[in-house]
Amino acid sequence: MSLVELEESGPQDAQTAWPGLLRVQPRSILALTVAALGLAWLAVSLIDVAGLIDISGDVPLWLSLFNEGIVEVVQWILNALAVVAAGYIAGRLAGGRYAGGASFFFVLSIGLALILIEEAGNVRLALAEYLGAMFGGEILGMHPHVVGAAPVYAVLAFFPVYALLRYGKYVWRAPTARWYLVLTYCLYAGSQLAALTSHLAGVWYAKAGNAVNELIFGGGLPPLPNVSQGVTDYFIVDSLVEETIELLAVATMLAMILAYIHDVRRGAVPVPRSPDRDQAST
Known part of the structure; x- marks a missing residue:
């Protein structure tokens, strides 16, 4: 089946053809993302752990592939596409029968x-390093x-x-988009809460990284050069695990946006009796 569906009949807001990229099946985005992540983890297992292919480098593949490597760059690209798609929906549907949904995507596009x-510029890390240089290794x-x-x-x-x-109820009306909505918010909340607390409880990222290495890779992930094993364990979660979850989160976010478009185009989103009611209730 083609990734892009044929244009379907729908309400007045959806009758004009949508750009082809916004008619991609949402499940295709998730399927491709999961497949790509599976290949990335397989490559780490075969190259870093099993040593089937000798790739010389300053750092192991598991770090270079995930930490500001291909996996994270793909995350930035999908994030940028989500910004554009959400902004497009906000502009196209504003003031019409789907004004509530348009408001949701307008605010979401800003976020x-x-x-x-932040992801591309590492703003929080720069701020943390600045505060550490000013106040030392512990603040409050x-x-x-x-x-x-x-x-x-x-x-x-x-x-x-x-x-x-404020506006989530309007997206919840879309039967396909609602489940992507739940999943993407859960993934984002979990990954960001984990990153925020990564240095608490005796740097629990390091403890979790050791567990991931032992349970999944049999302790075979090569250590980072010139650092302690604890630092290596920390970056196993910070790179392999965190970037995997964040890529799934942004892929699901983009899928949710596409699913909402899909639901609008096929007339599956309930429309208020009055064209202005949805907008007025916001």
């Missing part, structure tokens, strides 16, 4: 743009990473959370 800036009894990340995450969370609480 996704900020997330993209907490690691500088936690203190520096907290305000950044608060800003990043505001727009998606506001969109959900």
Whole structure:
């Protein structure tokens, strides 16, 4: 089956043809993402652990592939596409019978743009390093990473959370999009909460990284050069696990946006009796 469906008949807002990229099947985005991640993890197992292919480099494949490597770059690309798609929906459906949904995607697009800036620029890490240089290794009894990340995450969370609480009910009306909505918010919330608390409980990322290495790879992941095993264990979660979850989160977010378009195009989103009722209720 083609990734792009034929244009379907629907309500007035959906009758004009949508751009081809916005008619991609949402499940195709998730399927391709899961397949790509599976191949990435398989490559780590075959190259780093089993040593079937000798790839010389300064760092192991598991770090270079996931930490600002191909996996994270794909995440940025999907995030950028989600910003554009959400903004397009907001502009196209604003003021019409789906104005509530348009408002949701307008606010969400702002949040996704900020997330993209932070992910690509590592704003929270720069702030944490700055605070650490100023105040030392502990601030108010907490690691500088936690203190520096907290305000950044608060800003990043505001727009998606506001969109959900204020306008989420309009997306919930879309039968396909609603389940992607639940999944993407859960994935984002889990990954960001984990990253925020990564230095708590005796740096639990390091403990979890050791467990991942032992349980999944039999302790075979090669260590990072010139650092302690604890640092290596930390980056196993920070790179392999966290970037995997974040890529799934942004792929599901894009799938949710496409699913909403799909539901609107096929007339599956309930329309208020009055064209202005949806907008007025916002």
